[in-house]
Amino acid sequence: MTNVKYSVLDLAPVVENSTVQDSLMNTLDLAQHAEKWGFERFWLAEHHNMPGIASSATSVVIGHVAAGTSTIRVGSGGIMLPNHAPLVIAEQFGTLESLFPNRIDLGLGRAPGTDQVTAMALRRDRRSDGNDFPEQLEELRAYFNPSLSEHTPAVHAVPGEGLSIPIWLLGSSGFSAQLAGQLGLPFSFASHFSPENTIPAINLYRRSFTPSSVLSEPYVMVGVNVIAADEEHQAKRIATSMQQSFLGLIRNERGKLRAPIDEIESVCTPYEKAILDKQLGSSIVGDASNVEEKLTAFIAETGADEIIVNAQIFNHTDRLRSYEIVSEVMKQYNAK
Template sequence: MPTKNIAYSILDLAIVTKGNSTQQTIKNTVSLAQKAEEAGYTRFWLAEHHNMPAIASSATAVLIGHVAQATTTLKVGSGGIMLPNHSPLIVAEQFGTLGTIYPNRIDLGLGRAPGTDQETARAIRSDFMDAAHSFPDEIEKIQTYFSANNQNSKVRATIAEGVDVPIYILGSSTESAHLAARKGLPYAFASHFATAQLFPALKIYRDEFMPSAVLSRPYVMTGINVFVADTDEAAERMATSFIKMIVALLTGTKRESLDEACEMTPDLRETLEHPTVQQMARYTFIGSKNTVKNQLIDFIAKTEVDELIVTTNCHNQEARIKSYQLVAEIIQEINQG
């Protein structure tokens, strides 16, 4: 059992499921956030993606505000804002505004990837590659805009000055680990899809961490896919939509929506066990409450994480909410020893 309490949070992509409209998808995201608040989740993050018909979180800051309005205590933020797509000044103004409206409830997770294909990235910002290389400097600019000491600068984000919006470095490689450690910022690793460098990245971050004004010791979050139901078989059925989504990603097939669940056929099971799919889905936990509890105890022991950020991409909204509720129960039981 862990020697510290593990926080638990949600990463939601606002995925459009087959048979549902984008409007209903957003309503489902809000409903999930409200249930997450009731279940004791720490934060609810939304991710920026573009030119993906099945994902409704492209205007991430707008959706964050919508979710924050519908909840009262839950921290709401970005997992993340893909900073090379944006002007640091505009990001500071947007999140400074959110932090002013919802004090102490807004998180700003920042990533370097485009969250889309290269052609779309160029359509968003023609100098995307230059901005990506300038990622550390762009973060520095955002920190400056949020600083109360920026009042005498010629360029200011006045709505952000002195507003408490914690910054998190998101990453899927060791490069991001070096940066998060150097800046003394909390680090969220995208191990729900980028699994290969999880442990090297965590070691680098912890070994190189430099205390900062915002953080005295390393703080690690890891992304995981979790599907929990009353039985292993029901959880496997729920996860079939996710398996088909992975295959579409790996084959470059652009889907309009997330498929309905189906029986776990021999073909689907064989697909899940394919080395390429296994690599991407290594930190995916599927089963009954007891099955997943044992898996999570092992994962927490190996990673020594401070916080798990869970994503459950399935078709049925009720099953998804129930899965998150069961995950909350599992973590609470683990914390109680």
């Protein structure tokens, strides 16, 4: 038997003609179903100034989801560390871990998770561009474990200090891949929007890996878009909501997640369609048999220890069914 774990990456989508409250209720409902279906973890992502994403206060939403579930791990995919003082993140996740012991993950990224104007509003300093991410990470880890610091700390994270919270590095390029490898930390790659960099980054991580007190060997999680439905044509139609969302980013037109349409080509130029195909090139769209075939090939190509599935789907019932199909496929895969 194989044992590739499968998890959920939820962007807490706010769909047209709905509210943030609706989105956060749906997020919790999805997490409760994911727990029942055997998903390993449920991660939420930090994004700002995006009307279609409700998870900007990521730590708060993690608490909301963890309080409404009982066994599934809940965490960040990720917290954009340069947007925050490391002490604040240590205290927030120390609080979460104290409330929900052994269920909290801290995934960290170095991108702003937004546009540059919003990043400036968050960071208040033009020099905070993510280049000091390794130093920020070192400071954060020392708040949890002061023995990692060269100096006796004058500031303590309360709660936080002494707690063992898994830290993951997230990336869409080689920077975090290499850093995660050097530090012996688990690595999660964003193949769901950066497919062309997937294999080079994973290979770099594995080449750079140094065993640590955290991991004795590399551990790779790979993000992938999966839109599944009972019928192939239904899945393709449902996937046009995700395509429209990326099209909005290309055009710098941000809005709520749009209802599906018959064909994405009807609303975009050939040039825009080419960009969509590049960014969403690793997406898996189809019925159960198609999803099984493509996920099997994806896992074989990446050597992933775990996949984390993103599904930007307009209708919540369709979103639940998509993740249910993924769980059925992965249970069959792991039973082989």
